[in-house]
Amino acid sequence: MDVSELPSEGELLLATREDLAPSLGDFELVADIWAADARAARYAAELAGAVAALARRRHIQRDAEFGHRGGPGHDSRLRRHQALAEVSETFVPELAMIRNCSEAEAETLALESILLTTKLRGTWHALYEGRLDVRKMRALVDLLAPVRQTVVDRIEQQVLPAAETLTVPLLRQRVRRLIAKLDAEALDKRREEAARHANVTHRPTGDGLGQVVIDLPVAQSAACVDAIDQYAQMLRADGDTRPIGVIRAAVAADLILRPWDTSRPSVTAKLVVHVPLSSLRHPSGRPQPAAEIAGEVVTAAECRELLQRLGMLGVDAAPAGGSVHLAIGDPSAGLVALASPRELERGAGGRDGCRGPGLRAPRTAPGYRPAAEQRRFVEVRDRHCRMPGCRRRPGRLDLDHVVSHADGGATTCENLCCLCRRHHRIKTFASGWHFELLDDGRLIVRTPSGVSRTTVPPGWCFDAEPDPPWLDETAPPDPMRC
DSSP states (O other): OOGGGSOOHHHHHHHHHHHHGGGSOHHHHHHHHHHHHHHHHHHHHHHHHHHHHHHHHSBOOOGGGGOTTOOOOTTOOTTSSGGGTTBOTTHHHHHHHHHTOOHHHHHHHHHHHHHHHHTOHHHHHHHHTTSSOHHHHHHHHHHHTTSOHHHHHHHHHHHGGGGGGSOHHHHHHHHHHHHHHHOHHHHHHHHHHHHHTOOEEEEEEETTEEEEEEOOOHHHHHHHHHHHHHHHHHHHHTTOOSOHHHHHHHHHHHHHHOTTOTTSOOOOEEEEEEEEHHHHHOOSOOOOOEEEETTEEEEHHHHHHHHHHHTOSSTTSOOSSEEEEEEEEETTTEEEEEEOHHHHHHHHTSSSSOOSOOOOOOOOBSSSSOOHHHHHHHHHHHOSOOSTTOOOOTTSEEEEESSOGGGTOOBSGGGEEEEEHHHHHHHHHOTTOEEEEOTTSOEEEEOTTSOEEEEOOTTOSGGGOOOOTTHHHHOOOOGGGO
16 A cells, blocks of 8 residues: 555544544543643643743844944844843744744744743743643733733732633733733833834735735724725715725725825836746747736736736836836746846847847846846845745845855855845854855755755746736747847
8 A cells, every 4th residue: 555545643533533522422522622722731831941941042142243244233123122132133033943934933932932931930830731821821921021020920820820711802801900000101111112113014815915004003093994984984975886895995095095196206016927938938828827916926817907007918018107027937047037028028139030139137246236137136036035934025135145255256146145134144243054055046044053944036946937917918039049
């Protein structure tokens, strides 16, 4: 029998439980659920202990140890909480690589682990004993992190004995009331800290939609929602038959973008479509294409809709409020060239034959600073910081010489990669880290603890890359063969 045909351990366990289910009473099944929760709580407590122990071995590295140019950049966030003040800023990136997770998740785990093993030891013990589940533990860490130690001890003594009987919302409510009574200043500090980190972010939700998240004071955010609803109700009264939620979303977008206001400078959109080289060589017979926008795969219909709004569905269309670039790649060579539709046609020398100069990656720059076309090429190839676990986008990134320029590294696209300022500093100044960029674009990073992770430019396997929707309509000649 083929080993792949054998049932997995999980399938065997599920089959066993289903066989036993008729002979088990409700209480036995409930006991299994409770036992699983208790095991998850103990595992979380053990994980916190191990993470905190490793953090204690990564003492803070003063800026002087990183050199005179190694000070924290504008994106440094590791000093937001005192619990991380004595831990090296390289620890969170290392933990993200160890667990193969995002740095935001690693930072949360590091902070949670240090607080549990130092400030909230009562909560840690209750978690290990299974008297507190992971959700309630995180609620306590979140609320008690800025509170004075003496107040934390008193709140734990009053809350933990009854925590098993409370839901998470009720637990948070009880703890907040105790904090307001015993340490109201901590709530004020928490609010001020949240206000200092207010932001506007984009959060893809799948199915071609995304959320715009705006952090505002409670009263102001409530007023914004109420104003949007009033405008939506006016449109409904004027005969708009769309669902009210759809109307609210459209109103919010119009209030931000103000498409009727021509007195302000226009805001353009930039769309980069990653194209396999094979798509340019096969003018017909391809399946329905798709595209990728802001890191999300969308259908051909969605991409056409965006291109029509930008006024550039064909290669002859003049840009109207935006730009389109094609990132042309090959499975064996990664990103080969980056071009606008006009540059693509010019490189091919027209549609009737291959008489143009072709397209290629930018040439080597003579000095240390990358040329503008090199920056554009590398940012489109990498799309975000190449450090494992980091997703910072272009505009907040440095172009780093993987083999340093001082050691003879050339200023070529093959020797450049995108790193945010924090990871650029780690690569340049921190001891025990190793970075290696391979010819095919893969970046290998090894931590001081010996864990190695490899990142590749997104979409580097261009066999799996979607086709842009206009290629089956225009089918320009192959510029790479000219």
